[in-house]
Amino acid sequence: MIAQLPADADVRKRLREDFETTFFVEAGAGTGKTTTLVDRIVALVAAGKLTTAELVAITFTEAAAAELRARVREGLEKWGTAETATAAASLEEASIDTIHSFAGALLRTYPLEAGLPPNFDTLDQIEQDLEFRERFRSWFEAAALLDLPSISIKNALLLGLSPDRIEGVARALHEHYDLLDSGASWPAPPAREALPRAAELAEKLRGLERWREDCLDPTDRMYDRMGELAMSAERLAEADSEGKALNALLLLDGFPIRIGKKANWRHDSLYRLRGELEGCLEEAREILSSRRAEILNGLLKALRDFVLEYAAERRKRGVATFHDLLTWARDLLRDNSGVRARAQARWSRIFIDEFQDTDPLQAEIAFYLAARAGVAFPAHWLDAELVPGKLFLVGDPKQSIYRFRRADIALYQKIQERVGEDVALVQNFRSVPAVIEFVNYHFGSAMHFEPDVQPEYRALVAEPSKEGGLWSFGAELAQVRQPEVWRREAEDVARSCRVVKDQGWMVSRKSDGERRMEPARWQDICVLIPTRTNLRRLERAFESWGVPYRLESGELIVMTQEVRELVSCLRAIDDPSDQVALVAALRSPAFGCSDAELARWRDTGGRFTYEAPGDGEAPRVREALGDLAELHRLRHELSVPALVETFIDRRLLVAQGFGQPRPRETWRRYRYVAKRARDFAATGRATLRSFVEWMEGLEREQYHDSGVSAAEEDDEAVRVLTIHGAKGLEFPVVIMTGWGSARRPERTQVIPDRIQGRLEVGIGESWRTPGYKLASEREKRADLAEAVRLTYVASTRARDHLILSLWRKEAWSEDPPAQAAGFEESL
Incomplete structure (x- = not known):
């Protein structure tokens, strides 16, 4: 049987064979952009147009860089010529890195020119x-x-x-x-x-x-x-x-x-x-x-x-932040024409993956490297004349979701207008036709082109003969508060997980190099949540329905009951005057004091301080206060990681985990705090108070922690991630939640305008720079546009089945759930 060619086969062929054109590739979700990038690198090497020492390939994360390096090596080895075999053996000479690693290597190559000591250090986050x-x-x-x-x-x-x-x-x-x-x-x-x-x-x-x-x-x-x-x-x-x-x-x-x-x-x-x-x-x-x-x-x-x-x-x-690395590397290439010329001569081909989420400084660095040598550099780097074919950009503006990390869709569009030839990969190899049909239907109308704010939607093409479907649960609720919407959604999420598992929904799985259909396992199901707001209700629903689950994003784990209780205990150990933390510690599973015991302790003369506890008549409270006093003394003798682990051991928290529905998940959350304590101690900070303040800050801040331990192979559990945490991944079954929650743009205190090169500042309603109001209106539009892109990323993670939560409050007719209703089958 002859395999059917992808709908964009001609584009893919050009990207493999046309080496003298600068391409700006828009690669839709699941279209195999990494494969396309690898194929072009291998073809260039095979044609004698590129050596490994001349290669720069930049991607978003260290894990992605390691995967890209492995796939390039595999591609070179499979090509089977002497040249590609030599290139595979010398691949360590290639610069396949994150942009921060590449910038650091550039600065270490020219430290004196950059005004740095040769052995400068990079601070971790x-x-x-x-x-x-x-x-x-x-x-x-x-x-x-x-x-x-x-x-x-x-x-x-x-x-x-x-x-x-x-x-x-x-x-x-x-x-x-x-x-x-x-x-x-x-x-x-x-x-x-x-x-x-x-x-x-x-x-x-x-x-x-x-x-x-x-x-x-x-x-x-x-x-x-x-x-x-x-x-x-x-x-x-x-x-x-x-x-x-x-x-x-x-x-x-x-x-x-x-x-x-x-x-x-x-x-x-x-x-x-x-x-x-x-x-x-x-x-x-x-x-x-x-x-x-x-x-x-x-x-x-x-x-x-x-x-x-x-x-x-x-x-x-001689120490640098991640932002320093980019700023100093940009300054070096911009201000030192000699270094720029040597760097341009050293690297003949530059590939940038995930360009939609690139830091603007990364784009500027790429332009300096790809610019034609011997030509006067223009006043603005965007106007530079590039060497044809030297720069290869791959990204999907529909998946640009990292504005809080300086990603700038306006700059993306400016570069797309000016650089090379704009081509698109539209053949999706991931999702079943029902999912792609929905994605095209919904985002074709929800994602409207707006200059500097939102890209134009380009429809995907699904592979034929794939089985699977689109499902939904939920409805519009009249005269209810948002917590009730969240409660019903959580219940339906847990119920849907049981339906998928108990009914044996069929999902595709690769085995021995072939795809075959098998009944879904718990770990085939992924629940995506846009924020941490509904996490606790979701956990209760999972426990009620007997659904094993696993939180796979650090920003979710830090909000769990176990972590928050442990941090409260640590604060109580550090500060005997903090009665709120002390009472929270006494009520936590670490000490297990009931409200009745706490009331009896107070009524019989006891005080909520372990420095002078008094003579209350609740033995469990007295013992707990004594242990806290001992740990308070030990905090000067033990390091922060040792104190955390000592507390977990002394209070038998690991043993208590056996009484939980998911002991492994409970242990994992305690291990997460212990690991964060070790990471914290590695910075040279020694006080328990500063560690507690830092952990409490993580609860308030928006961040993505990729340092979560991998799942054990025999750990059968539904996977729960934020949408940011799921970026770049795929799952047999995806349950999308949070569509019915109100979209409230975050108030941003400092708004950058990179095209004009200035910053506007606003703190509340009363403290604003003159240009903040106009910038804030633009920021609100950009924030709402990114919310649409977040749902695009979430819906395109599904391989076989996509389940939509349509729970929302009354009169949200323009909201995504209302637009989707009727397009899918009810679950």
Whole structure:
């Protein structure tokens, strides 16, 4: 039987044979982009156009780089010529790496030219986070003590900025410091100081007192709150410094104007009072807004200087963050024409995989390497003349989901417009026709092209004669709260897992080089969740339905009950004054104290502190407090990892796991905390408190932890991942959840505009740079567009069966679940 050619066979043939064209390949989900990239590399080597030492191939993760290297070696060996055999043997000479590894190697090749010591070190992610926090807090304390007028930390705090928010802005500026320079500034309107206006505004507020005589009911809300106006007037009149004047004005900030009832006032007195009051409040708002703009401007300049000085200090010390590697490599190639020429001569072919999620600096580095030598470099790197065929870009803008890691769809589109020939791979080799039909149907209408925001949808083509299907559960709910939607969804997810397993749904599995249909096992089922919000309900539903499950994303594990309870115990060990953590520890499985025992302990004279516990009559509580006191003493003798493991052993947490439905999963979560403690200790940090604070930070932050232990081969369990964690993977059965949850764009404090090369900053409603409002509107559109792409990534992970949750609240007719309803079979 003659195999049917892919629908895009002509494109694939050109990519294997046309070596002198620069291709920009849009490879849809499941179209075999890695195979295409490997085939081109092998063909170039076989044709004598490329040696391994001249090859650069950049991909997204270290695991992907290792897989790509192995597949290139296999391809070269299979080709079977002397040239390809030699190339396979010398493949270690090739630069097949992540962009950070490649940039680091480039800098180590030219350290003096880059202004670095030859043996510079790279900080790991934990070290980067912790060192930045320590450096910022030292800077902040010093700046607050100095209270320089140009920074005015004191006034920033007075007007409502918290230290945590200031640190968040500093961290965001640090992540984008390649867009900063010592002259970067944010325009601000002329400041209107509060003190010169204080006395005048105080008189206006005192003048409002006369209207109180016209109130007929002293319980009226406006009458009642006019006392606050009088207090503000008094403080304004007494103010003898700018800080005191600002403090008085803050009493007016947010004062309600639409209160009081007309019937409680003579004639139109209430309306006239409101009119005069509105004038006072508007004047106060203008002063506060002006001062906030001035303070923010000075603060941002100070944070800019802190970030740039910290980066320069790292360079001098010979340590680099991941962002440093890219920034310094870019600077080296941009500013040193000699190094650029040598690098261009050394590497003749540059391949970049997963280009849709590339850091913009990576694209810039690639352009410098692929540019034609001996030609004057243009003012902007996007205008560079590239050597035909030297650069090969592969990506799928429909799968661009890493904006929080600096991926920029606007830059992707700009490069797509300018670089080489744009071709598409559309033949899907992964999913059954029913799934592809749905994907094309839904995303053909949901993914609308918008410049700089959303790519055009290109339909996929399915392979024929594949069995499988599209299924759904759930419906629209009227007059319910979102938690009820989540509860029903969780129940149906667990029920669907049981249906798939108990009914023996058939899935394809590769065995002895051939695909065959077999009944689904638990590990063939993957549940994808967009966020961690519904995790606990999902766990309870799995336990209720007897479904074994396994969390495979670190950002999910850190939110589990076992991890949070263990972290609470560690906080209680570190800080005897933290009664919230102490009570949580006593109630946790580590000590097992019931609420009745805790109440009896308190009622009989016991205290919730292990430093002076008192003489309560609950033996279990007394024993627990004694053990916590002993562990508190040991924290100075044991390292953090040793203390964590000692606690797990002493409290028999591993043995208690046997009482759980999934002992392996429980043990794995404890092992996760122990591993994170070892990772933390490897940075040189020694205190338990800093480890606990770091672990608690992981619960709040958006991150992806790929360092989760692999599943044992005999561990039969449903796999639960975030969509980001499932990127690049495929599963026989996928259950998509969270489609019916509201899409709330995250408020971003710092918004980069890479085309214009600037940063806009906004902290809440009151602290914004002049360009933030416009940038924020663009950011909201981009965030919603990425949410659509997330669902595309999720739905294209399915190989044989895709199950959609259509649970959602009433009147969401434009939401994806409503559009999908009726297209699939009910489950």
